[in-house]
Amino acid sequence: MIIPRREFLSLLGVTAGAAGLGGCGPSWEVPDRLVELAQRGPGLERQIQTVCGLCPAGCGLTVRLVDGLPVGLKGNRNHPLNRGGLCPVGQASLEVLYSPQRLKAPLRRNSRGEFEPVGWEEAIAEIAERLGALRDRGAGGRIGLLHGSTSSLFEDLLRQFLGVLGSANLACTEGSAVLPYSLSQGVDRVPGFDLSNSDVVLSFGLDLFEDGPAPIHAISALIGSRTTADRGALLHVGSRLSPSAAKAQRFVPVRPGTHGAFALGVANVLVREGRYDRDFVAQRTFGFDDWTEQGQQHLGFRRLLLERYYPDRVAQICGCPAASVADMARRFARASAPLALVGGEATAGSNASWNVMAVHALNALMGVFNRPGGVMPAPQIPLTALPPLQPPPGPAASIFGRAGLGRRDPVELLATRAGDAPPAVEALFLVETNPVHWKPRGAKLAEALQQIPLVVALTPFLDESARQADLVLPTHVFLEGWQAWSTPLTTALSVLGLAQPVVEPLFETRHPGDLLLELARRAVPDLASAVPWSDYTEYLKYRLTALASSGQGSLLSGAFEESWRHFLEQRGWRFLRHRDAEDFWNELVRQAGWWSPPSSPGHWEWLFPNQSQRYEFFSRTLRQRLIEEGGSGESAERSLQRAIESLQLAAGPDEVCLPHYEPPSQLGEGDLTLVPFRPITARGDLGSASPMVMEMFGYPVLSGWESWAELSAETAQELGVDEGDWVALESEEGSIEARVRVQPGAAEGGVYVALGLGRELAEHRSVVGSNPIRIMLADRDGLSGNLSLTSTRVRLRLLQRAPAGSRRWTQEEGGHV
Amino acid sequence: MKNATNDNAASAYADQELLRSVEQSGAGFRVASTLLLLVLLAGWLLFSRQLLYGMGVTGLNQPVVWGFYIVNFVFFIGISHAGTLISAILRLSNAEWRRPITRMAEVITVVVLAIGGFHPVLDLGRPDRMLNIFTAGRLQSPLLWDVSSITAYFMASTVYLYIPMIPDIALLRDRGTWPHWFYTFLAWGWQGTPRQRKVLDRAVGIMMVLVIPVAISVHTVISYIFAMTLQPGWHSTIFGPYFVVGAIFSGIAALLVVMIVLRRIYHLERYLKQVHFDHLSKLLLVMSLLWFYFTFSEYLTAFFGHEPTEMRVFFHKFLGPYAIFFWGMVACNFLIPVGILSFRRTRTIPGILVASCAVVVGMWLERLNIVVPSLANPRLPYPTGFYFPSLVEWAMFAGGIATFILGFVVFARFFPLISIWEIREGREHSIPETTERLQGYLPDPEPGGTPVSAGR
Amino acid sequence: MSRWGMVFDLDRCTGCSNCMAACHQENNLAASGPEETRLGRAFHWIRLLPEASQSPHGVRIQFIPQPCFQCDDPPCVRVCPVHATYLSEEGIVGQVYSRCIGCRYCMAACPYSAKVFNWYEPNWEGDLAKKANPDVSMRPKGVVEKCTFCHHRIIAAREESRARGRALEDGDVTTACAESCPAQAIIFGDLDDPQSRVSLAARGPRAFRLHDDLGTEPKVYYLAEQE
Numbered sequence A: 001m002i003i004p005r006r007e008f009l010s011l012l013g014v015t016a017g018a019a020g021l022g023g024c025g026p027s028w029e030v031p032d033r034l035v036e037l038a039q040r041g042p043g044l045e046r047q048i049q050t051v052c053g054l055c056p057a058g059c060g061l062t063v064r065l066v067d068g069l070p071v072g073l074k075g076n077r078n079h080p081l082n083r084g085g086l087c088p089v090g091q092a093s094l095e096v097l098y099s100p101q102r103l104k105a106p107l108r109r110n111s112r113g114e115f116e117p118v119g120w121e122e123a124i125a126e127i128a129e130r131l132g133a134l135r136d137r138g139a140g141g142r143i144g145l146l147h148g149s150t151s152s153l154f155e156d157l158l159r160q161f162l163g164v165l166g167s168a169n170l171a172c173t174e175g176s177a178v179l180p181y182s183l184s185q186g187v188d189r190v191p192g193f194d195l196s197n198s199d200v201v202l203s204f205g206l207d208l209f210e211d212g213p214a215p216i217h218a219i220s221a222l223i224g225s226r227t228t229a230d231r232g233a234l235l236h237v238g239s240r241l242s243p244s245a246a247k248a249q250r251f252v253p254v255r256p257g258t259h260g261a262f263a264l265g266v267a268n269v270l271v272r273e274g275r276y277d278r279d280f281v282a283q284r285t286f287g288f289d290d291w292t293e294q295g296q297q298h299l300g301f302r303r304l305l306l307e308r309y310y311p312d313r314v315a316q317i318c319g320c321p322a323a324s325v326a327d328m329a330r331r332f333a334r335a336s337a338p339l340a341l342v343g344g345e346a347t348a349g350s351n352a353s354w355n356v357m358a359v360h361a362l363n364a365l366m367g368v369f370n371r372p373g374g375v376m377p378a379p380q381i382p383l384t385a386l387p388p389l390q391p392p393p394g395p396a397a398s399i400f401g402r403a404g405l406g407r408r409d410p411v412e413l414l415a416t417r418a419g420d421a422p423p424a425v426e427a428l429f430l431v432e433t434n435p436v437h438w439k440p441r442g443a444k445l446a447e448a449l450q451q452i453p454l455v456v457a458l459t460p461f462l463d464e465s466a467r468q469a470d471l472v473l474p475t476h477v478f479l480e481g482w483q484a485w486s487t488p489l490t491t492a493l494s495v496l497g498l499a500q501p502v503v504e505p506l507f508e509t510r511h512p513g514d515l516l517l518e519l520a521r522r523a524v525p526d527l528a529s530a531v532p533w534s535d536y537t538e539y540l541k542y543r544l545t546a547l548a549s550s551g552q553g554s555l556l557s558g559a560f561e562e563s564w565r566h567f568l569e570q571r572g573w574r575f576l577r578h579r580d581a582e583d584f585w586n587e588l589v590r591q592a593g594w595w596s597p598p599s600s601p602g603h604w605e606w607l608f609p610n611q612s613q614r615y616e617f618f619s620r621t622l623r624q625r626l627i628e629e630g631g632s633g634e635s636a637e638r639s640l641q642r643a644i645e646s647l648q649l650a651a652g653p654d655e656v657c658l659p660h661y662e663p664p665s666q667l668g669e670g671d672l673t674l675v676p677f678r679p680i681t682a683r684g685d686l687g688s689a690s691p692m693v694m695e696m697f698g699y700p701v702l703s704g705w706e707s708w709a710e711l712s713a714e715t716a717q718e719l720g721v722d723e724g725d726w727v728a729l730e731s732e733e734g735s736i737e738a739r740v741r742v743q744p745g746a747a748e749g750g751v752y753v754a755l756g757l758g759r760e761l762a763e764h765r766s767v768v769g770s771n772p773i774r775i776m777l778a779d780r781d782g783l784s785g786n787l788s789l790t791s792t793r794v795r796l797r798l799l800q801r802a803p804a805g806s807r808r809w810t811q812e813e814g815g816h817v
Numbered sequence B: 001m002k003n004a005t006n007d008n009a010a011s012a013y014a015d016q017e018l019l020r021s022v023e024q025s026g027a028g029f030r031v032a033s034t035l036l037l038l039v040l041l042a043g044w045l046l047f048s049r050q051l052l053y054g055m056g057v058t059g060l061n062q063p064v065v066w067g068f069y070i071v072n073f074v075f076f077i078g079i080s081h082a083g084t085l086i087s088a089i090l091r092l093s094n095a096e097w098r099r100p101i102t103r104m105a106e107v108i109t110v111v112v113l114a115i116g117g118f119h120p121v122l123d124l125g126r127p128d129r130m131l132n133i134f135t136a137g138r139l140q141s142p143l144l145w146d147v148s149s150i151t152a153y154f155m156a157s158t159v160y161l162y163i164p165m166i167p168d169i170a171l172l173r174d175r176g177t178w179p180h181w182f183y184t185f186l187a188w189g190w191q192g193t194p195r196q197r198k199v200l201d202r203a204v205g206i207m208m209v210l211v212i213p214v215a216i217s218v219h220t221v222i223s224y225i226f227a228m229t230l231q232p233g234w235h236s237t238i239f240g241p242y243f244v245v246g247a248i249f250s251g252i253a254a255l256l257v258v259m260i261v262l263r264r265i266y267h268l269e270r271y272l273k274q275v276h277f278d279h280l281s282k283l284l285l286v287m288s289l290l291w292f293y294f295t296f297s298e299y300l301t302a303f304f305g306h307e308p309t310e311m312r313v314f315f316h317k318f319l320g321p322y323a324i325f326f327w328g329m330v331a332c333n334f335l336i337p338v339g340i341l342s343f344r345r346t347r348t349i350p351g352i353l354v355a356s357c358a359v360v361v362g363m364w365l366e367r368l369n370i371v372v373p374s375l376a377n378p379r380l381p382y383p384t385g386f387y388f389p390s391l392v393e394w395a396m397f398a399g400g401i402a403t404f405i406l407g408f409v410v411f412a413r414f415f416p417l418i419s420i421w422e423i424r425e426g427r428e429h430s431i432p433e434t435t436e437r438l439q440g441y442l443p444d445p446e447p448g449g450t451p452v453s454a455g456r
Numbered sequence C: 001m002s003r004w005g006m007v008f009d010l011d012r013c014t015g016c017s018n019c020m021a022a023c024h025q026e027n028n029l030a031a032s033g034p035e036e037t038r039l040g041r042a043f044h045w046i047r048l049l050p051e052a053s054q055s056p057h058g059v060r061i062q063f064i065p066q067p068c069f070q071c072d073d074p075p076c077v078r079v080c081p082v083h084a085t086y087l088s089e090e091g092i093v094g095q096v097y098s099r100c101i102g103c104r105y106c107m108a109a110c111p112y113s114a115k116v117f118n119w120y121e122p123n124w125e126g127d128l129a130k131k132a133n134p135d136v137s138m139r140p141k142g143v144v145e146k147c148t149f150c151h152h153r154i155i156a157a158r159e160e161s162r163a164r165g166r167a168l169e170d171g172d173v174t175t176a177c178a179e180s181c182p183a184q185a186i187i188f189g190d191l192d193d194p195q196s197r198v199s200l201a202a203r204g205p206r207a208f209r210l211h212d213d214l215g216t217e218p219k220v221y222y223l224a225e226q227e
């Protein structure tokens, strides 16, 4: 017996009505006039499901509209990522929507270098004309596009857009995190970590509940969607007692950047005490024991651990008690589904990749791959392929280079190469990204942008980068336009969140997708077949037809509907979920997304897609790459050695290919190491447009609207400053001001400043707080090329003493710390 | 008969200099009052910003929701205990040296009550809704207890000031002093007939009995505003008497200052003699010791109990940001007055002036020490607990003081500062009365016996 | 008759501060701005109290969400001169903005500093007021306000249940802060209903109240963190 979806739903409706379920349930309307009327003003109030677009996590949103105006929002209970939860920034997103700082019309830089309003048609015509000219000159390869971390479907469109123009110069300003995983595990995408089924998460530097790809998912997966009895436990190794660290069962404070060493210490204990998964290590990994190749012996991970990373030495490196290493190791090993995560400060420094390899090695030792609560690649989302470029102009190789070893940060590259003659980039698009603010030496980049003949910024705000553009095209904020958000990094379940507009655009703004499609068509009419979509919505529909027909996963329907289908399916009923793609699309829109639970791929080749099809403790991939890097003919050993020297690494030729500890670099002089962090109130990039987010920004230190510098009590005492004092932090690059907060758990000699302040979203605005990146010296992670944010040493200068008598701690328990 | 007229003539001559302030007011009055009015005006101009924009223009903040307005409210009301209460007690106890003092004392009360009583209104976020207190008042709220007892005290004090003034007003009327209609109206047809005198004495008698409990109640319930909350440093049983003692203490000090200043300005040396200051300053000395006793027991109990929340307030005052104000208070209210007033050598008029000024300042500091530190140290932590008054608050403080002085300048312009008829009454009746009374204290002569002096 | 209460499970709460943001949006709180905040006039109906303590294994911080405790014996109500703050029969301590004279006595009397004062006319820059929740009034300058347990939601829920012809059930009403808490750390409901989640939790072994000793009988409970 086969029931079409409509009937199934109406059946549910009746049941629901009878069972008296409902309100305006997210997944179906209850046919109940009474309820309608009971809600103040019949028919005036509606709820729409959409997806928060303020950060790439893409939490599900339920927006409440009264008289067609959004007046409230809450998390979408059916969304597998956030299960009804939200972060404060997403919660405040209506203030971003209505922000008076938003751009209301396109701007063009006039001869005097000032911005003046310009009509849409004029702006688009001019850009299309100049792009067309470049391409016809065969100089399409000099068109570049930078974007922030955004939806992968949108990224595909950006690539297609450039392809049409004959360019491959697409780069994300957020550095890529995949390299160390590809070196060890062989994957080309950061793997998924199944938090929902893990019982102990050991986090290295990652403030799991505030920072990282999807903090709200982390909270919901470990705590929110579980009972208090079986909620996941968190262990934290870091240099700052963040709210997440404070939430951890155990927090071990370590020196900034030494997380990798601690991880290896843990590995040492696991190996010494035999508390690791022998079978997995034997069958699925490479390089654990010493090995020989062409008669030459190579160092194995086990020996390296036992010789170099015994707890006492690790304790010395990390500045923590040796006992805490063993304690963490045992708590980790005792777990039935342990997971080791790394991020935040541990992946912000010059030794980021090494830290990741060291931490990920713990997952390999425990053999948690390919099983619930472990490391699993998120199921692929079936998407329709993009139409080929006919005739293919064969885009030149990207000037930004391919991701991987020795790659330079695209932004840094621009900053250095903009002056070239002939210019490396003649036209640059900045699509909803703001490198001038978020990258070290932003001032340098700003100058570089000035030299580029045509810079076009697509952004809802006239931010620091847009100020350097020649044309600024105002785009919608997420509540005004369509977007499809695919699985965020590190999540094991797979989601496609579909965001629909909940309100008519407030100003003369356009959707960036629509814009680029129009530009592509007008610049290169003869390739219109490669971008056949009238607008971005059409594009999304096109890409999602494959999903509709795949029959995989399910829509984000309510638990009730799911359980009903399950119940009936078990009894032999079969459901045509959707009549056709159109029907699927409508359902997808109504329920704001599709998802598929974590599933083990079963076959290992797919899990470890490298030549050995194993987890490589000893990364042969890395060895190969380093040898290439070292270059030119003569013996592999020599070029390997040269590569090690050029990368200024401390490790020896074998050690370098194994998970090991590289000390973090420190530039400039000064008695403090500047370590930035992201409080949850700095989620996304636009929170600073919301007054309420600014007012609660520093809630962990009971402050708002200002930057603060966290110091340990000891450090504060040495420097002769105290809680509440107003100080300047100075480096060769400049100086920022902040208020001293004496924070327990902060590492000695570290000064911690929150990211997300010091934003300029509009002209003639007093800037709130200050941006620590502005005073950072640019060093990089030698492997991935990502710029380091923790390599700057700064001096602290007292500007103004605080009025006495300000208090921050409840003193009943513990008091001043 | 002849004698009597001579007496009258003599006393009529005596009255002259008491009336000088009224009948020969010169440029001094005009200059002084103009200056004071300007100060007051400036205060109100600044205050208008608060009316326009809201309480935000003050230095108040989230934990410290009360500041200068409430401090000065308590302070001024405290001063008001100088007058009516003291003069009533002196009258009741028939202390003859009171005669030249009582009126000034009563004037202080009325003027200062008007000022102090207005301060809570300055402190309202919605002064436009002030009348809600009457239309929607909750008698359970200590604030309403205040409203009622202060109103009562103000009424009583005004009447109590006015009644004994009638004979002097009549005198001014009879001398045809300008503005004649004014005195005629206020004199209320006073002819000094025996019956009128009887009624007057009766009225004064009733008022002085009535006014004492009201006065006591006023500062008791003001202390209740704080004591009735659970806040550390406020929730104390001895706050009632503590406040009353403090009030009388500051009252006497203020009275002394006023007396010394007016004595100088209006040349009242013949009336306000060393003996008056001596008596009053001894009273001040006693109050100082009493004040110290209360303060000591208040803080000892807090310290000995050592409750964390209490201790936070305690240290805020003893060692913290408020240490200067706290120890300043102790110096002004105890060390200085006791140091000066305990010795006859230093108990001179300049000495007394210094001591009294110290006490007035010290008592203001005490009000500050009571209001702010408790608010600045709430049980649960707040980003900041620091209060510094804004220009508006300072201006209104200055305005309050200006009003106080202005009150005296104006009063002295229209009425004698010393009760003429009471002085005269003193001369005419009290001297025989007191000798009689003294004899009443002494043992009676033996019945029909020889005088004592004639020994064996 | 219900007696509304709230439980914060500190074992779940991660100190993410979403409850603060949710309350801002739901109850039309206007930010006070940088200068005001620096003066200590930041505007929140619910705060996160940082509490530091020494534990056997090093220093611990905890972030304790604190709304108005809706005391059953509220010191703030007792002192109000004009009945502008009152204890409703459902145990919610409300503010009557249009009657409050702004004396701030209730703030001085609240042992938990739970109330906030409109030092100026609330400032809604540009079109920001368009996002205001129509169920909750905007407040004028010079009056005191505080967490209301989202009592407008209670009314709405009651209307709905009445329309459905059934009694209000556990879970029908939830507050804005509880609704979007990612850790599901907030339980709201009727303390008088012995079977409601909130009353079960409030009677549980981990339950405690802040400054219970004051006898203000808060209706906001906390569940202690477990090792």
Ligand SMILES: Nc1nc2c(c(=O)[nH]1)N[C@H]1C(S)=C(S)[C@@H](COP(=O)(O)OP(=O)(O)OC[C@H]3O[C@@H](n4cnc5c(=O)[nH]c(N)nc54)[C@H](O)[C@@H]3O)O[C@H]1N2
Pocket (backbone or CB within 6 Å): C001, C002, C088, C089, C090, C092, C093, C094, C095, C096, C097, C136, C137, C145, C146, C147, C148, C151, C152, C154, C155, C158
């Ligand atoms: N923070 C804040 N405080 C406010 C206000 C505000 O907007 N914000 N508004 C103020 C104003 S204007 C008002 S009117 C008050 C309202 O405050 P209240 O009048 O206390 O209204 P509620 O407490 O919300 O609910 C009304 C009461 O009536 C009961 N009730 C509900 N329906 C019925 C019914 O059908 N029959 C009977 N017998 N009882 C019923 C409910 O149980 C509840 O105890 O709140 C005032 N306080």
Ligand SMILES: Nc1nc2c(c(=O)[nH]1)N[C@H]1C(S)=C(S)[C@@H](COP(=O)(O)OP(=O)(O)OC[C@H]3O[C@@H](n4cnc5c(=O)[nH]c(N)nc54)[C@H](O)[C@@H]3O)O[C@H]1N2
Pocket (backbone or CB within 6 Å): B128, B129, C096, C097, C098, C099, C135, C136, C137, C138, C139, C140, C151, C152, C153, C155, C156
């Ligand atoms: N969902 C839901 N809806 C409700 C209610 C509820 O509990 N839940 N409550 C209902 C009830 S009982 C009421 S009374 C209404 C209340 O709804 P409103 O009447 O809108 O809210 P109020 O807080 O009573 O204040 C009304 C406005 O008067 C202004 N105001 C305050 N004081 C003064 C003043 O002195 N002068 C002038 N000119 N203006 C002033 C303030 O700006 C305030 O916005 O809402 C009703 N609607």
Ligand code: SF4
Pocket (backbone or CB within 6 Å): A052, A053, A054, A055, A056, A057, A058, A059, A086, A087, A088, A089, A090, A091, A214, A215, A216, A683, A684
């Ligand atoms: S900002 Fe990011 S984390 Fe916060 S709600 Fe939106 S999507 Fe989720």
Ligand code: SF4
Pocket (backbone or CB within 6 Å): C008, C012, C013, C014, C015, C016, C017, C018, C019, C020, C048, C065, C177, C180, C181, C182, C183, C184, C185, C186
């Ligand atoms: S929202 Fe929930 S988890 Fe976040 S702080 Fe509030 S109570 Fe804690």
Ligand code: SF4
Pocket (backbone or CB within 6 Å): C068, C069, C070, C071, C074, C075, C076, C077, C093, C109, C110, C111, C112, C113, C114, C115, C146, C216
């Ligand atoms: S917590 Fe404070 S404001 Fe809330 S009811 Fe209790 S006393 Fe009143």
Ligand code: SF4
Pocket (backbone or CB within 6 Å): C079, C080, C081, C082, C083, C084, C085, C099, C100, C101, C102, C103, C104, C105, C106, C107, C143, C144
């Ligand atoms: S501020 Fe308003 S609510 Fe508070 S006590 Fe005064 S009148 Fe009552």
Ligand code: SF4
Pocket (backbone or CB within 6 Å): C022, C023, C024, C026, C027, C045, C046, C067, C068, C146, C147, C148, C149, C150, C175, C176, C177, C178
């Ligand atoms: S219950 Fe409502 S009013 Fe109270 S804190 Fe939560 S959201 Fe704010």
Ligand SMILES: [Mo]
Pocket (backbone or CB within 6 Å): none
């Ligand atoms: Mo109302």
